Amino acid sequence: MWIDDFKPYFANEYLIKFVTQDWERQQMRALRQAVFCEEQGIFAGDDRDDIDNIATPIVAIACLAGTPDRVVGTVRIHEEKPGVWWGSRLAVDQDYRKQGSLGAALIKLAVTSAHAQGCNTFLAQVQARNQLLFRRLHWRSLKEIEVHGRSHYLMQADLDWYPPYADGAIGFVATSRIAA
Numbered sequence: 001m002w003i004d005d006f007k008p009y010f011a012n013e014y015l016i017k018f019v020t021q022d023w024e025r026q027q028m029r030a031l032r033q034a035v036f037c038e039e040q041g042i043f044a045g046d047d048r049d050d051i052d053n054i055a056t057p058i059v060a061i062a063c064l065a066g067t068p069d070r071v072v073g074t075v076r077i078h079e080e081k082p083g084v085w086w087g088s089r090l091a092v093d094q095d096y097r098k099q100g101s102l103g104a105a106l107i108k109l110a111v112t113s114a115h116a117q118g119c120n121t122f123l124a125q126v127q128a129r130n131q132l133l134f135r136r137l138h139w140r141s142l143k144e145i146e147v148h149g150r151s152h153y154l155m156q157a158d159l160d161w162y163p164p165y166a167d168g169a170i171g172f173v174a175t176s177r178i179a180a
């Protein structure tokens with residue numbers, strides 16, 4: 001049938017920014033729930049914790065005709081003690097994985113914006129299956145750990161690859177490598 005000739009539409013422009021709007025926050029929460037509760041089954045019903053009270057949430061928003069349309073990725077950052085920052089709850093909508101480098105773009109804003117706020121050590125507990133992704137993005141493994149009963153690596157970003165970026169609320173535009 002002729003309609004089978006059409007590929008599904010994917011945005012090819014994404015805005016990576018701090019959450020500043022209510023709709024961004026609502027969709028960010030829905031995405032985290034879909035990934036960490038329903039898909040991965042790590043949490044039952046709600047993945048929110050005390051860190052959400054102090055963390056800065058970051059989103060990747062798919063744009064339609066240059067207009068922000070839908071949250072398709074997220075991560076959050078927080079400062080544990082002076083200079084020491086953590087990233088967590090990295091998630092990209094299943095339909096948008098491995099096509100827009102969205103995970104990499106979210107990690108980039110997470111680390112560069114923390115760097116601009118005085119971060120000297122940026123850490124994350126990375127699921128073992130994502131270790132290679134982070135290593136490619138200039139992170140090193142410090143040790144193997146178990147989190148929520150699953151194998152993880154404590155990893156640290158090489159800040160030389162993440163120069164300070166102070167405009168997190170404005171963010172930056174990332175472009176998909178795959179044409180829509």
Ligand SMILES: CC(C)(COP(=O)(O)OP(=O)(O)OC[C@H]1O[C@@H](n2cnc3c(N)ncnc32)[C@H](O)[C@@H]1OP(=O)(O)O)[C@@H](O)C(=O)NCCC(=O)NCCS
Pocket residue numbers: 035089090091092093096097098099100101102103104105125126127129130131132133136
């Ligand atoms: C992990 C996750 C955020 C990656 O998002 P993504 O948008 O697919 O990642 P990117 O497209 O930015 O990946 C960058 C590169 O790493 C590759 N990559 C992606 N996931 C990878 C993995 N798990 N292992 C190795 N390489 C990976 C991509 O193919 C791409 O490589 P390329 O540049 O050579 O094409 C996404 O798979 C996800 O949401 N997973 C479920 C939740 C989760 O596991 N969160 C992380 C907890 S640590």
